[in-house]
Amino acid sequence: MARTVAPVEPQLEKSLGEKIGVLIAVVVPFVATLYAIVLLWQQYVGWRDIALLVTFYVLGGLGITVGFHRMLTHKSFETHPAVRFIFLVMGCLAVEGSPLEWASTHIQHHANSDGEDDPHSPLEGFWHAHFGWLFAFKNNPAVYGTWLQRDPMVMFVTKYWLAFAALGLIIPFAIGGWTGLLWGGAVRIFLGHHVTWSVNSICHTFGNRPFKTRDASRNNFLVGVLAFGEGWHNNHHAFPRSAFHGLRWWQIDISAYLIRTLERFGLVWNVHRVKEADERKRTNAPRGNEAAWDLDVQG
Numbered sequence: 001m002a003r004t005v006a007p008v009e010p011q012l013e014k015s016l017g018e019k020i021g022v023l024i025a026v027v028v029p030f031v032a033t034l035y036a037i038v039l040l041w042q043q044y045v046g047w048r049d050i051a052l053l054v055t056f057y058v059l060g061g062l063g064i065t066v067g068f069h070r071m072l073t074h075k076s077f078e079t080h081p082a083v084r085f086i087f088l089v090m091g092c093l094a095v096e097g098s099p100l101e102w103a104s105t106h107i108q109h110h111a112n113s114d115g116e117d118d119p120h121s122p123l124e125g126f127w128h129a130h131f132g133w134l135f136a137f138k139n140n141p142a143v144y145g146t147w148l149q150r151d152p153m154v155m156f157v158t159k160y161w162l163a164f165a166a167l168g169l170i171i172p173f174a175i176g177g178w179t180g181l182l183w184g185g186a187v188r189i190f191l192g193h194h195v196t197w198s199v200n201s202i203c204h205t206f207g208n209r210p211f212k213t214r215d216a217s218r219n220n221f222l223v224g225v226l227a228f229g230e231g232w233h234n235n236h237h238a239f240p241r242s243a244f245h246g247l248r249w250w251q252i253d254i255s256a257y258l259i260r261t262l263e264r265f266g267l268v269w270n271v272h273r274v275k276e277a278d279e280r281k282r283t284n285a286p287r288g289n290e291a292a293w294d295l296d297v298q299g
């Protein structure tokens with residue numbers, strides 16, 4: 001299955017209101033981060049602010065990587081409904097859209113990676129892949145990830161995703177006041193956004209390609225660390241369903257460590273792993289025999 005998915009409808013467009021929403025989500029954290037740097041210069045930052053930044057960066061980041069990406073989009077493992085719900089809510093904290101929107105967009109990315117219908121390929125420009133695409137692209141769940149709309153939990157969290165995202169502002173404000181909101185909210189969202197977007201821009205442009213894939217995906221150590229393992233992006237495109245993106249001991253993959261820990265405690269199961277034979281097949285697949293490279297992405 002996989003790469004044969006073709007859009008049966010013309011591409012959708014974002015409404016003006018949605019574009020303004022994206023503009024706010026991109027610009028406000030950026031301006032707030034500049035302001036925070038000025039305050040930092042004046043040493044107007046406390047340990048509590050930094051703790052809020054790190055805590056919410058980790059919660060939102062793992063919500064995206066383990067929750068929206070590996071659990072929801074790629075079905076890399078199964079888990080208890082309560083754990084699933086927690087991961088979906090955590091993903092909302094990152095302010096990267098609802099689970100439905102995120103997963104549908106990402107399914108479209110895997111089905112057309114660096115092709116014409118890829119939402120965010122750097123072949124259309126590095127900055128387009130980084131965040132320009134957010135203004136131009138609207139996900140189409142009627143084509144990509146039709147099963148998402150049949151999942152009541154996905155639809156519930158999607159309906160209230162902005163309220164869950166707001167928790168990532170309200171809680172830092174309640175704990176740390178205005179500077180808590182600045183660092184644990186705005187700066188944290190800014191960092192999370194650019195790290196996630198780097199997977200789309202940097203990891204399709206800079207890095208090495210140990211596995212043959214039909215796209216330009218690359219492994220990038222720095223993004224691997226910052227994005228909790230998602231920077232091993234060539235590995236991921238070669239084996240989309242694998243719960244682990246880091247495939248060597250030195251390929252740091254914090255999301256994988258969490259999944260493995262949860263598995264040990266019996267909280268997740270049916271964890272997908274890459275078989276050595278598949279790795280060999282993917283490394284040695286001759287050019288011209290592209291059928292051998294086909295992906296097992298969910299769609």
Ligand SMILES: [Zn+2]
Nearest residue numbers: 109113217233
């Ligand atoms: Zn990719």
Ligand SMILES: [Zn+2]
Nearest residue numbers: 106110236240
């Ligand atoms: Zn993926």
